[in-house]
Amino acid sequence: MTRVIFYTASTLNGFLADERNSLDWLFALEPPPPEEYERFLDRVGVLVEGSTTYEWVLAFERLLEEPIKWGALYGDRPTFVFTSRELPVPEGADVRFVSGDVQPVIERLRDAAGSRDIWVVGGGDLAGQFLAAGLLDEIRIAVAPVALAGGAPLLPLRVESDRLTLRSVEQQGQFAVLTYDVVSDDR
Incomplete structure (x- = not known):
């Protein structure tokens, strides 16, 4: 069954990026073992990103200058980018x-994913839209031992505890990986 999963790294106090939209805080840490990410990515059929995340990945990985790297990062998986710009x-x-609301796009995402999962890469606003629409099945957060004074929030909406059920907590290097199942609104 295809699941929609928001999987991201966050600071202790819930930021995805700092005030300059930088992830330098994240790359200052030793990453978790690569096999954990590879195991997750093996189950992913489609990636979904907002335009800020997409543009950040393009610039950071220099993908326009070195497009061969795209395949190494994502394989042949389709990437859907929510944007109002070219x-x-x-x-x-x-x-x-x-563009627009996530609800009308979900069937296209599921069709493209086949029997594999849909990974909402980021950002938090896009993940929040999937959550608010009742389309998010899982939230997986790799919490880093870092606190920022401000920046892009993990989820820019209120989520009560009755919407999330903690499934697992796992240490991966310096990260605490928290996995929550999202409880549907029609309970």
Whole structure:
């Protein structure tokens, strides 16, 4: 069964990026073992990103200059980018631009994912839209031992404890990986 999963790294106090939209805080840490990420990615059929996340990945990985790296990062998985602007696409990448509400796009995402999962890469606003629409099944947060004074929030909406059930807590290097199942609104 295809699941919609928001999987991201966060600071202790709930920020995805700092005030300059930088992830320098994240890359100052030793990453978790790569096999954990690879095991997760093996179950993913589609990636979903907001335009800020997509543009950050393009710039950080220099994907327009080195498009061959796209395949190493994502394989042949389609990436859906929610945006209202025209954005560049690395040569050979399967990037599909969509706009508006997440609800009308979910069937396209499920069709593209097949029997695999849909990974909401980021950001928090987009993940919040999936959550508010009742389309998010799981939230997986790799919490880093870092606190920031401000920046992009993990989820910019109120989520009460009755919406999330803690499934697991796991140490991966310096990260505490928290996995929550999202309880549907129609309980």
